[in-house]
Amino acid sequence: MKIAFYGSSLLSSYWNGAATYYRGILKALAAHGHQITFYEPDAFDRQQHRDIDPPEWAKVVVYPATVEAMRGVLAEARAADVVVKANGVGVFDAELLDGVIAQARPGALKLFWDVDAAATLDEMRGDADHPVRRALPDLDMVLTYGGGPPVVNAYEGFGARECVPVYNALDPETHHPVAPDPRFACDLAFLGNRLPDREARVEEFFLRAAADAPDAAFLIGGNGWHDKAMPANVRDIGHVGTREHNAFNCTPRAVLNVARDSMANVGFSPATRVFEAAGAAACLITDAWEGIEQFLVPDEEVLVARDGQDVADHLAALTGERAQAIGEAALRRVLAEHTYELRGVQVDAILRDRAAQGREAA
Structure with a gap:
């Protein structure tokens, strides 16, 4: 499947604790044959502090942190089979979430991937007009960085069709024992x-x-x-x-x-x-x-x-x-x-299963 992923940054971990998670999950998904494009804004000096080069397993599109550039990358969601908005991009979060829903083609899977679910849910409890609360009826599912039953129950209580935790894990090619420094x-x-x-x-x-x-x-x-x-x-x-x-x-x-x-x-x-x-x-x-x-x-x-x-x-x-x-x-x-290879198997199965359900419903 073609996956359009709108997140904070794949290339830089600078003020971006989710970088390792994105890299592990998306690298594992690419190994299952998915074609991934990651869209990240040029913001918060992250591009000046890159710690990896663009990987072979994903296309990375870095766009200026402007309204015009944001609209341009959102238009590319129309070509994807799966569109993903992650939380915590840091600029235009609400607009990106609304945009991926509006731009996704009919039949595409629309996901919100929450890498800070507990905090997001706290915000939603205090704001009936929170962007994520508004978006839930139009999303096929929510994936989260963790949180277990409390987060699943809370998201489904807010109206999510389905919420599945996809936990952090290890990429042994990236993190492994080395000599002391x-x-x-x-x-x-x-x-x-x-x-x-x-x-x-x-x-x-x-x-x-x-x-x-x-x-x-x-x-x-x-x-x-x-x-x-x-x-x-x-x-x-x-x-x-x-x-x-x-x-x-x-x-x-x-x-x-x-x-x-x-x-x-x-x-x-x-x-x-x-x-x-x-x-x-x-x-x-x-x-x-x-x-x-x-x-x-x-x-x-x-x-x-x-x-x-x-x-x-x-x-x-x-x-x-x-x-x-x-x-x-x-x-x-x-x-x-707890490896990202195993998490990749989990997410690949979720995407293929939901896509098949969508085809049957159609």
């Missing part, structure tokens, strides 16, 4: 952009842990932390491109995952960082959220913390041998059950 040497590392709905949790799970363990070395990567007050044992290194994620995960004694508020509250929403770290055989400490057992076994494949004190306690008890054992167990688990 002295630039990332520390006891605990955290990688994530500074966002309003995550900052308080980073303060609790990372900065409080650093304050409670003054003899340990902590490392924080991601955009926006440069002017944040931090304990003296925390080193801020700014944006870390995806090419460096393997070394970032492999070098520290442990790495930390901190969910955003909405995802932690809903549960069943493992971040891409979880699978990147597991793919690198890193020892992962994660904040507690419902459903973690669906992806990794606590105390065997991941360490789970309820607060910053738990993080500090885990770190104090963590020997190099145990960290290695946890990381290797996590790698085995994700290779067996």
Whole structure:
């Protein structure tokens, strides 16, 4: 099938945490014979911070962040069998969603792919005229980055015909064990952009842990932390491109995952960082959220913390041998059950099944 995908960016992870997810899912779909065109705006300096070249498995169209250019790329939706609007493009989100519905040819599948479903649903609850609420009757289905039964039930309660979570996963060709890099040497590392709905949790799970363990070395990567007050044992290194994620995960004694508020509250929403770290055989400490057992076994494949004190306690008890054992167990688990190849099988089956249903109905 020809897929027209309107998202934030495939080429750049700069202020774009969904990049790894898009790359993994769409690369896997291309392996099933789908022809993918990804439309991304030239916005937020992402094109100046590309971390991959245009891939062979997708055509990428970068358009100026103007109304005229947006309308031009929307017109190309008419040639697609499947049109997808992802949330969080950052410019013209409402117009793009309305546009893909209006421009899709009769019989084409129209999907909304929500990579921040918990936050979107919170917005919808507070706004009866929210663009996604208005669009649901005209969409064939909603796919989400995660969220489990709470997100499925909420979307279907708002009128979605169908909602299916397609979880983050691992592309072992991209994320895998590598040699340590002295630039990332520390006891605990955290990688994530500074966002309003995550900052308080980073303060609790990372900065409080650093304050409670003054003899340990902590490392924080991601955009926006440069002017944040931090304990003296925390080193801020700014944006870390995806090419460096393997070394970032492999070098520290442990790495930390901190969910955003909405995802932690809903549960069943493992971040891409979880699978990147597991793919690198890193020892992962994660904040507690419902459903973690669906992806990794606590105390065997991941360490789970309820607060910053738990993080500090885990770190104090963590020997190099145990960290290695946890990381290797996590790698085995994700290779067996949580790869983008498997997610590609899932989405390919969904698209072919819904297309067949549409033909029968016609």
